Each structure stands twice: as C-alpha cells, then as structure tokens.
Amino acid sequence: MHLPATLTAVCALVAAAPALADPVFNRIASFATTANMAEGEDRMRETSAEIMAVTEDGMRLIYSDSPLGVIGMIDIADPRAPKPLGNIDVDGEPTTAVIRKGMAFVGVNTSESFTDPSGALRSIDLAEGRIVDSCDLGGQPDSVAIGSDMIAVAIENERDEDLGDGGLPQMPAGFVALLPLTDAGVDCAAMTRVDLTGLAEIAPEDPEPEFLDINDAGEIVVTLQENNHIVVIGADGAIASHFSAGSVDLDGIDVAEEGALDFTGQLRDVPREPDAVKWLDADHFVTANEGDWNGGSRGFTVFARDGGVVFDSGNGFDRAVAAIGHYPEHRSENKGAEPEAVTVATFDGQRLLFVASERGSVVGVYDATDPAQPRLLQMLPSGIGPEGLVAIPARNLFATANETDLGEDGGARAHVMIFERAEGQAAYPTVTSEGSDPLIGWGALSGLAMDPAQPGTLFAVSDSAYHTQPAIFTIDATQTPARITAKTVLTRDGAPAAAIDLEGIAPDGQGGFWLASEGNADKDVPHLVLQVGADGAILREFDLPEALVAHRKRFGFEGIALHEGKLWIAVQREWGDDPAGQTKLLQLDPATGEWSGVRYPLESGEGWVGLSELTVHGDHLYLIERDNLIGDAAVLKTVTRVAMADLQPAPLGGDLPLVAKEVVRDLIPDLRRWKGYVQDKVEGMAISDGGQVWIVTDNDGVDDASGETFLWSFDLP
Template sequence: MSRRLACLSSALALASALPVAADPVFNRIATFATPANMAEGEDTARESSAEIITATEDGMTLIYSDSPLGVLGLVDITDPRAPKPLGNIAMGGEPTTTVVIGNRAFAGVNTSESFTNPSGKVVMVDLASRSIAAECDIGGQPDAVARAADGGFIAIAVENERDEDLNDGALPQMPAGYVVKIPVLDGAMDCAAQQRIGLTGLAAIAPEDPEPEFLDVNAAGEIVVTLQENNEIVVIGADGAVATHFSAGSVDLAGIDTRRDGRLDFTGSLTSVLREPDAVKWIDADHFATANEGDYNGGARGFTIWRKDGTPVFEAGASLERAIAAIGHYPEHRSGSKGVEPEGLAFATFDGVPHLFVASERGSMIAVYDVTDPAAPALRQLLPSGISPEGLAAIPARNLLATANEVDLRADGLAPAHVMLFEHAEGSPAYPMLTSEGSDPLIGWGALSGLAAGAGPGELFAVSDSVYGSMPRIYRIDTTTTPARITAAIDITRGGQPAQLLDLEGIAPDGEGGFWLASEGRSDRLIPHAIHHVDAEGAITQSIALPEALLDNEIRFGMEGITVMGDRLWLAMQREWQDDPAGMVKLVSYDIGDETWGAVHYPLETPAEGAWMGLSEITAHGDWVYVLERDNQIADRAQVKRLYRIPASALQPAELGGPLPVVTKEMVRDLLPDLAILNGFVPDKVEGFAIDAEGQGWVVTDNDGVDDSSGETLFWTIGKVD
C-alpha cells in the first residue's frame, strides 16, 4: 500500500456549519456520576445507570431512570455547573421512562417475571415529598412514556419485548404489545379510564406481534409510535384511534465501514437496510423525526424526518456516521451491525431556532441540528457525551441540555454512568479538538497512542495502537487550524501488504523522512516487542527485536514511547518488568550504529491502592527528555497524570542485566486540570506528547477506539515548554 494522502477541501463540511465565535453554541458545563445518589451506608460499588432523563417543569431538577438499582435518581441543577445529588426513589421494579406534569412524575415500571408473562405499571411520584402517590396497572411491560402538551394525559408504549435468545430473536413472540392512554385529572391518573390501543394487523412484518418502542405526543394530542422490530410507524389520532400507519422502509448506504476487521474503511455500501426506528420526536404539527438504530434485521445508521402521512422529507443516510467518524468516535467494533447506532432524540427551540438532538449510543456523541427547514437539517455541532448516551432532556428556558449515559464500567476499572449538562451560550465549540473532516477519502482514526513533531510549523505525527490491528497507520496533524486537522494517513506495510502483529505505542521521525516506531508486545495476541523503521511511504525497512536480556523478564506491558537522541533510540517501558525493583521502570537505549543495548531506571510515583503507575511517552528536546507518567485510573479516581523531565545528560545507559543508574526527574506540569477542561470525567490514558518546531508542547489522549470508552480525544497545547 502506498502513502495515502487526503486533500482537504477549502471549506470543511462540519466546520462550515459551525457557528462563528459570537453565535450561541452548546458546551458541556458539568458531569454528575450516578453513584453519588446512593445513600450513606449503601454499597456504592453496585452497578448503577442513567438511562432515560427528564426535567421538572421549572428546570431545576433532573430525573433519570436507573434500571440496575430499580430507582429514579434525582439531581438538583439549581446551579447547573455544580449538580447535587437528591437521592434515589425505589420504584418496585425496573423504571423505563419518566415524564413530569406539574409537581408529579409519572414513571413506567417493568415488573415482568418473564417474556411470556409480562407485567408493568405507571408509578406517580409526588415530587415535593419524593414519595409514591399512586400506581396504575397497565397489563404489560412498558418502554417509553410521553405526555400531552396540556398535561391532560400520558401515553405509554407497552412493548412486551421479545426474548432475543429465543429463535434468534425472530418475531412473532407473544403476547403482543399496545399503547396505553391514561387521563390525568387535577394532577392525578384516572387509572380506571385508561384506554388500551391495539396495534395488531398493521405491520407487514409480524403483524400479530407489534412491539411499540417509543412514542411522542404533539400539540394536537396525536401520538406517533415506532414499532421498531416491525419496522412500522403508527400515528394515533387525538380520539385514540389509529389514524395512519406506514412502513419505515429501507435505506441504501454508501461510504460506510461494513466490516468488523480492525480497520477503518469508509468505502463500503449496503442496500435496502431496514430503518427499524427507535426514538421518535415531533418537530411541528406535521413533521416528526426517527432515530434509526435498527434491531436484528436493520439499522440505517442515521435519522429520518417524516411528514405524518408517511412521506420522508429528509434522510440522513451515512452523513451523521461519517461526521462522527471524522472526529474519532466511530465504533469499529460495531461495523458489522449498526455502526454508530442513533437511538435517542430530543427537540426544543433555543433562541428562536428549532433544534433536533440525535444521540449516537455507540459513538457516544450528540449531534445538534438546526431544523428550521425540516427538509434540510443543518448539522451545527457534535457534542461529547459520556459512554452510551441513551436519553436527552432539553431545557430551553434555562439554555440547558442534559444527557443520560447509561453504561457503568466500574467493574472493569473504568468509568461509572454519568449525567452530563450542556449550556447554550455565546462562545466557540470546545469539542472536537481534532478532526479529519474534509479528507477525501475520509480518514478514520482513533486510539492515538504516540505523538511526534514534524519539521514544518504546526506539523505533528501520531500513531494508533492495536485497536486497529489490521490498519496500522501514521497520521499527519496540522495544528495551525482550530480544531486541529488530520490531513494525511500513511499505511504501515511489510512486503507491500498491510503490516500485521503490531501494537504501535510510540513514533519518532528519523530525520530523513522516515520514522522509528515502538510496538508493544502482547504474547496473548502473538505480537512481539519490537522497534520498526519505516520509510516515508510507510514500508517497514528494518525490524529490531528486543534483546534476550530484556525479554527474559518480560510482562504484558512493554514499550510506550520512542525518541531519538543522536545515534541512540530511547524507549520508555510502561511498567516494571520482572527484574525491576518495585517503583522503578526502565528507560531503554539502543545504539543504532553498534547495535548495543543499555538502560537506566526511572523512579515512578507511588500508586494509590489498587492502581498501578507507568510511563506512556518519551520525547527528547534540547537539553531535556520529557516523559508522561500516569496511573491507570479514570474519573474521580485519577490522581497522577503528569509531565516530567529528565536532564538529557543524565541518560547514561548501563549494560542490561546489572545494576542500573537511577535518573532524577522534575515535574513540568500536572495534567489533571487540563484533562478536566471539557467538564467531563478525567480519562485514563494520556498517551502522547510532542514538542513542535516552534517549541509548543502538545498532548493527546487515547480513546480506546470508542470500545468501553466515551470516545473523547483530548488534544491540546501546553504552550512553550522551554
């Protein structure tokens, strides 16, 4: 494979749509972790979640459903920059969706014992006392709940979902679902007057087993409901009778990644992909939007705006997915199924402009569209939103948007579930910090694990790690634009074929147009520890295995950075190997001329209990050698994310196998405040550092390829380092 350069167009598609600095934009202002709502004495290590979210009518309190705990969680956002826990309210089952009318919250609660014997209720909560005031049995398992604009009724999609492990999840699986409409009189439900609206016999797919997924009510009291698995959309009139229904149809997609193969390749296509819509939201009296997440037979990867007679007036196709890929949030591990999986929607008018918000569950992104013309939505922003955003709540009276991010990964040592708050105000978008938007063909990227300076002004190079093991690449970055741009990708090849068995963690220019690359070994993946040299076209010209004196003591964590000092390569080993004293990690040298090895010891900070400490980058510049040192902790557990430096003169390597000299270090910068600048949670992996031709220091984080990660890549300058 030859070097692949991507020519940038003069006007980036996304950047051209972004507001100028004086226009209002959305930026994240706060993050709330759901375990904070557990009471004193409770086991806060239990799994928690924030799934679907709403706000009280005064916009001062958020209410989210926490399915694992079986509670509604309440958050005080009187000061939206400092959300405070208000505790949890037990629901006696699994809460799904909540709406608020006056001072009462109405939550759908699943109490089903089995798929074949579903049951559920609507629970009414008095918000003043935070106690349950009433319950209505609705005869089946509820999913979405919506309210009439005037508060006169609530509508519930009773899905009676299928067992995905039975017959490969194929329909029909009885009992059938339906919609429930419950009058609300003087703030109370009239359970006896509830209306159960049948939906059987409508869809072409399994008409005997409709599974209503999501619904919404317009100002006229009409209910639109999606039957996701049936690929059908139904509009119910204000009288409670089905007014119209139609197939959600299919979409042809081009310019997408269709294979889960460890590479990002946006040249694929799919035909006749069923939309299988999830969320649905009215935009005006005649139009609504659907998020086409897909289920077992579809997934159109975008969203559609419809007239209520069933005519599609806009189809996003692959455009949203490609915009998300351009900022490094494409989930390659979902390429074989539903890509970025648009799932949630919200609609509200901010500053006179109608906005549609589309949540990408697997891309962990919120897309912000101006839908002044429903037939021509304009993408305005892409907002970072924790891990797997499921629900959204717009509060235009307070210029706020809230998102519920459902995944709790603390059992894996990662982040808890979060609620996030965004403010609509004058300013510039804080995110993304790095994009390949405008590249042709589209350059997909992520998991940036090493950084190095180029020769030109504002020129940097980065590598990605084994997340994309079938597509090892070097990326050229132009930092003279905001956001910085990935302008080219160089494929790493061996013998004319894509190089395999690499886990690139470090990069250093060789001064002649090529690069030295550090590949971290993984015996469980048959990846050897090695240094590779590539030419300007990315072809491997030399591979250097680590010496036996090192390999005899290897562990899983190997080289995490590489730099050039004269005729020597210096490598940062991430963690202590078997022959290292506790708290000491090797900086290994390789003399290019005489092919000899040596090392010094670097003293690590002491990790917190249950954590480990290691290095993730090494960069020589002038009289100093800079290293990134970090713990493996995330969010509020993160304590050490720091840039240190060592006098270059102190790097006098001793022979491997014997005592090693210990270098001294001094801290240059605590990176924790930088990592919190987006008001999200602190990421684990600060992976790359480089000093450009003008002496500016640059830092990048590794987003793990959006797999069990929020996908956020932080890329910023710390200014002049000398």
C-alpha cells in the same frame, strides 16, 4: 501557532465553528450517578442514567436507573455545580418518566418472564420522594409520553433476544396504553388500550411499540422498531395512519469488523428500524434509526405525518461521528454509530434537532428550521452510551443521560452531562478528519511527534484498537480543531502489517519514522522497534534483546525518541527484573543493534502507575507518567523530565543506574477543562523547538470508552 501556558486557549482548540449567527453548546458539568447513592451503599454496584426528564421550572432533572431500580434526582439550580438529591425506589425496573406539576409518572417493568410481561405506571410526588399511586398497565412498559390531558405508554412486551434468532414473532403482542390526567394525577380505572396488531408487514400479530411522542394536538406517533413500522394515533385514540419505516441504500460506510476503519463500503435496502421518535412540528416527526435484529440505517429520518420521507441523513450522521474519532468499529457489521435517542427543542426561535449515537457516545446538533434540510451545527461529547436527551431552552441548557457504567471494571461510571448554549466557539472536538476524501477514519491516538520540517504539523500513531491497520496520521495543528490530513498505513512486503501495537513515533531524520510497538506475548504481538519509510513500508525491525526476553511482560514499549543518533524507548511498567516501583528507559543504537538502559522511579498509587510517552527537548528527556485511573479516582497524570546528562545507560542484564526525575506539569487540571470526567489514557506528547508541548489522549477506539480525544498545548515553564 503558539498557545499560552495558562491554557486559556484550550477553547481555541475547537470544532469548525458553526456560522457566526449560531451560538454553540459547550459542556459545563458532569454528574456521576454514584453521587446519588446513600452513605454506606456499595458504590461499586452498577448504576445507570438512561431516560431523563426535567421539572417544569427547569431546576431539577430525574433519570431512570434500571440496575438500582430507582429514579435518581439532580438539583441543577446551578447547572455548573449539579447537586445530588438522592434516589427514589420504584419497586421494579424503571424505563422512562415524565413530569407534571411536581409529579413524576414512571413506567416500571415488573415482568418475571418474557412470556408473562407486567408493569405499572408509578406516580411519584417529587417533593415527598415517595410513590403516591400506581396503575397496573397489563404489560411491560417502555416509553412514556405526556400531553395536555393524557399519558401514553408504549407497552412493548419485548422479545427474548436469546430465543431462536431473536426475531419476531414472540407473543404476547404489545400495545399503547392511554391514561387520562386528572388534577390528582392519572385515572387508572379509565385506562384504554390501542390495539396495534395487523398493521405492520413484519410480524403483524406481534407489534412491539418502542417509543412514542405526543404533539400539541394530542396526536401520538409510535415506532414499532422490530416491525420497522410507524403508527400515528389520533387525539380520539383511533389509529389515524400507519406505514412502513422503509429502507435505505448506504454508501461510504464501514461494513466490516476487522480491526480497521474503512469508509468505502456499501449496504443496500437496509431497514430503518426506528427507535426514538419526536414531533418536529405539527406536520413532521423525526426518528433515530437505531436498527435491531434485521437492520439499522445508521441515521435519522424526517417523516411527514402521512409517511412521506422529507429527509433522510443517509451516511451523513455515521460519517460525522467517524470524522471526530468516535466511530465504534466493533459495531460495523451491525448498526454502525447506532443512533438511538432524539429530541427537538426551540432555542431563541431556532428549531434544533439532537441525535445521539449510543455506541459512538456523541450527540449531533442540527438546525431543523427547514425539516427538509437539517443542517449539522456541531457534535457534543456525551459520556458513554447516551440514551436520554433533555432540552431546557428557557435556561439555554441541554443534558444527556448516559447509561453505561464500567465501574466494576475500573472504567468510567454512568453520568449525566450538562451543556450550555452561548455565543462563542465549540470546545469540542479538538481533532477532526472532516473534509478528507475518502474519509479518514481514526481513533486511539497513542503516540505523538513534531514534524521537524513543517512547524505546526504533528504525527500520531494509533494502537492495537485497529490491529489490522496500524497507521501514522498527519495532523495540521494550526487549524482549530486540528485537522487530520493524511493517513499512512504500515506495510510489510506490500501488505498491511500485522501484529503491531504502535505506541510511539519519532521522525528518523530521513523522511521516515522510528516506531515503538508495545508488544504482548500472550497475544503473539512482539515488542518491536521499527524504522519505516515515508510511505509506511517497514525498512528495519529490532526485536527485544535476549537479556530482556525472559523478563518481559505485557506492558512494553510506550514511547520513542531519537537523540544524537540513538533511540530512547520507555517501558511502560515494571518487568520481572525490575525492583518494585521502577521501570526502564532503554537505549538502542540502530547502527550496532546494541541495547542498554537506566531505571526510572515510578510514583506509587492506586491501580498501576507507568510511562506513556517520551520525547527529547533541549537538555532533557520529557516523559508522561500516569496512573490507569479514570474520573474522580484519577490522581496522577504528569509530565516529568530527566536531564540528558544524567542518562548514562549501562548494558542490560546487570545493575542499571537509577535516574532522578523532576515533575514539570500536572495534567489533571488540563483534563478537567472540558468539564467531563478525567480521562485515564494521556498517551501522546510532542514538543516544538520553541518549547510548545502538545498532549493527546487515547480514546481506546471507542470500545467501553467515551470516545473523547483531547489534543491541547501549553508552554514549558
């Protein structure tokens, strides 16, 4: 497989394509919520895009931004170039919103305490950008839904999760508020309450309605998440039926937060505790079973209106998230992939179901034409923390609102992401372990190498995100997407190796590998060079040479390559004995244990700049040099090279020669081709004998990250 340098074949690095009859969604734009902030406003303030709605003409999106206390607006007349329309202050904390005839109806939490909840339904004229009416709801609103003649609001009156064990009951009880629609908006005076007490088996005196939806007949389905209960309210406002959401047994899942991915565990009798709910048709609705204080079944369920379970995803959704590297291992003892949002829409006669994993930051798209047999079509990269889902079938569009904002920590901002449905192939994922048995869990790919014996095969390593399970992955890059076919765990004395942070890999020419461990003295993780056998058993270890021990810093070994019997190792950033703006390229002779090195000039920039990888090809040593910035702030993600003839290493402890470098390729245009924000961690590189360069990004183990992994290739110039 040999892709052209123009990267026009990036889209060929795709997910296993759905059946040819199924068009696919691909991301076409991303919108950072900071774009809606006014000139002079502090752009480092936390923002959010939580729950979203679309105007009836499909040309404008609005989203709730709780940290700023506003509704944000986006012009999507050109969905590939969304434009900011600014924010509207709602005088409180917005939860959800719906739209009718140019009017947005926004649930706003104004509570001063958990025991004295309050809230309002604000009516906002979107053309004028101002509040024109407000209804006192008598409690804290969560979800808002709109029907042909009324608005329904779930008054959750949420509990204090820090009180006791965070469980129920915690009064006052929640209820559903119904407000009739008029030509002018809503009739506040005619608001009625639907009492939900006495229904659930769990804390019947304290129902906490979480989410609701209205069907064409005016019937309302309501989830009581913490109560693990579902209520159907008739068009007359009376309770038509109610039932427990039930529980499930799960096999083949990860159940321990131990720094490893192991999908062989099981859980029994897990309450579903559903969050979002949507009518699938007149007789069925679907729930996203996020879980809460007492469970989380990690999937979604299709119910008949009488409470019968028509379909449950079991472990399927959780494992689909894991297969594309998005599984949040740090949530294994809680809710796994944590499905939270769900929506339903019909595109060209095909009934589609969208399920979002909040912690995995991905959306599953299912064909739900048969409610009893939803069929997974694809997985969409969404941004961090998808909460709001909007389908716009008339324009073949779909959008996600992603609530997590990591700007204060130098991470990605909250985003709205836009997808278009069309004929073709899915551009994501680029790597998958789908079909492996047992399922191969993976993520945080931090180093890359070619298999010298098998063209089209790559080897990768994972970093300290999985600190109890350092591993080598075998990747078949001749398939689209590339397939992870094997996982080899490193062992020391027969047990999984500990205190290893793999960042580089190179075949040793004997069927095994040379590996580089970054090291972090603050966490007792040594800087190491290791030789391992084909089975992952550690054969030899080389510690940091004495000349460098006194000057070591956290940012250590970030790549390794074998050339003419000697190893080259990149040091990520300056250590204590380096001049400003320079780092080291170290050489290790494994036959003698002797170390030497040269200095490498780093570019200057915002944040920090360092090396992520190195490999040898022909007469040059190729490196990845990058900054640690993300999104619009990212400036430097490059492939550079140094002539091997210029690498004349000197003994450590004295002056080291400074090498000259040449920039080969700017990787930022490549990263933008997936239409998300620019990822910061471009960390792996391998080059074939024919000059095909493979690059992979590190998804940080889906911890405060979107989980997206991009693997792509281009030809050397």
